[in-house]
Amino acid sequence: MSIVSATTRVLKAEEIGHAPHQAPRLLLPDxxxxxxxxxxxxxxxxxxxxxxxxxxxxxxxxxxxxxxxxxxxxxxxxxxxxxxxxxxxxxxxxxxxxxxxxxxxxxxxxxxxxxxxxxxxxxxxxxxxxxxxxxxxxxxxxxxxxxxxxxxxxxxxxxxxxxxxxxxxxxxQLPAETHAAYQGESAVCPVCGSHPMVSLVHTGDPNHGVRYLVCSLCQSQWQAARAKCTNCDSPKEVVLLGQSAKAAIQGECCEACQSYVKLLSLPREVQLDPCADDLASLGLDVMLEREGYGRAARNLLSVY
Ligand SMILES: [Zn+2]
Ligand SMILES: [Zn+2]
CATH class of the missing domain: 3.90.1670.10 (FdhE-like domain)
Structure with a gap:
């Protein structure tokens, strides 16, 4: 399998910074x-x-x-x-x-x-x-x-x-105000300070098409709507690389810091699970690393 550049982006350029107003910025786990x-x-x-x-x-x-x-x-x-x-x-x-x-x-x-x-x-x-x-x-x-x-x-x-x-x-069990208090975009989990595992595009109301980062430790999800690197401050948009242009799992690759985080798209495959599908797509990690990108996310169940 070869890596091809995907044709879709997380959000179109004109939508950057304009995720649906009603989409919660922070989702606590169940x-x-x-x-x-x-x-x-x-x-x-x-x-x-x-x-x-x-x-x-x-x-x-x-x-x-x-x-x-x-x-x-x-x-x-x-x-x-x-x-x-x-x-x-x-x-x-x-x-x-x-x-x-x-x-x-x-x-x-x-x-x-x-x-x-x-x-x-x-x-x-x-x-x-x-x-x-x-x-x-x-x-x-x-x-x-x-x-x-x-x-x-x-x-x-x-x-x-x-x-x-x-x-x-x-x-x-965090208090409900925690949802309301979180306002910004953060590279690490705003709840516990740990690194993300993957990013996940949601489907359905009220956050259809909105990208969240999923915490590797506490499983909270925080909004990361902008189509930019979640690892560094580069203003450039990420490049999406996957096994096909329509693949539900792709690597968001940053040319500035040469790192990637996997992007899982629920609108493309509604059954995706952040942790399980990250583990099962190890082949994509290997391919992206061969392309020169380093993984900027972690999965606590993996020794990889
Ligand atoms: Zn966390
Ligand atoms: Zn970067």
């Missing part, structure tokens, strides 16, 4: 649905995919995230106006519960549908992670939160999954 939808989409995408084993592993992880947010409740009064990139007194509990969920889902395999458990190798890894001391986990988890190098690459998806579950639940 933890009751975000992980279940992701898991369903991963199972669908895994069918016949070159990376099926990996996608089914992420499917299992997403199901465990969904059960985790159901099990954990945040006490009244703990919700804050914004979320810092610092571990909380509850983070260790999320980590332990996630690992417990993964072991239970696998060892009680008669109780769960086929394909929802871990492979023997992944189960052995989880059991190793369960032996980590709180101090060791703390160093690795805090490094991941801050985007620093982690000494245990194989642990990254598990660390990321537990942090995502906690931050998503916390983001969902």
């Amino acid at each position: 933890p009751r649905t975000v992980f279940q939808q992701r898991a369903r989409r991963l199972a669908y995408l895994a069918d016949g995919h070159d990376l099926a084993t990996w996608l089914l592993f992420c499917h299992t992880l997403s199901l465990a995230q969904g059960r985790l947010v159901e099990r954990v409740q945040i006490e009244d009064g703990e919700a804050q106006a914004s979320l810092a990139l610092t571990l909380t007194k509850r983070s260790w509990g999320y980590w332990q519960t996630l690992l417990e969920e993964l072991v239970m889902a696998t060892t009680h395999h008669l109780l769960i549908p086929k394909g929802q458990g871990l492979t023997p190798e992944a189960l052995a890894l989880v059991k190793t992670l369960q032996t980590w001391s709180q101090a060791e986990w703390q160093i690795q988890a805090q490094a991941l939160l801050l985007g620093e190098a982690c000494a245990h690459a194989e642990a990254l998806p598990f660390l990321g999954a537990a942090l995502q579950a906690e931050w998503t639940l916390r983001a969902s």
Whole structure:
């Protein structure tokens, strides 16, 4: 497959800066649905995919995230106006519960549908992670939160999954004024300060055709209507590169900083899921990097 320049842009030049007035600038996540939808989409995408084993592993992880947010409740009064990139007194509990969920889902395999458990190798890894001391986990988890190098690459998806579950639940409990207070466009998540995972063009009212960046950590989405690089301040518009001009997933590539963020278009494919489709389109990452662009976004379930 070759990369061709797409013919469409996020918004036409005359629309830049004029996203529909009624479109909310900030969308907070719904933890009751975000992980279940992701898991369903991963199972669908895994069918016949070159990376099926990996996608089914992420499917299992997403199901465990969904059960985790159901099990954990945040006490009244703990919700804050914004979320810092610092571990909380509850983070260790999320980590332990996630690992417990993964072991239970696998060892009680008669109780769960086929394909929802871990492979023997992944189960052995989880059991190793369960032996980590709180101090060791703390160093690795805090490094991941801050985007620093982690000494245990194989642990990254598990660390990321537990942090995502906690931050998503916390983001969902932010006060309603948080929606109204956010006014600007930001390169990082206005809720938690983490980097985006992908950008997503919505479909349907009230934000049809509006582009949002999706947070890699708390799953909030913030408006990024302008067709410019979300990584640097270059005033130039991004170039969209994909596997075909009509592809629902393209790379928004910036000539100024030589980076890209994937753009997922729901008007083109309504079933797209930000995390699942990002993971399943690894081939596009490889192709864009061959073209000389570096990824300016991260996916906490990926070791890529
Ligand atoms: Zn966030
Ligand atoms: Zn740029």
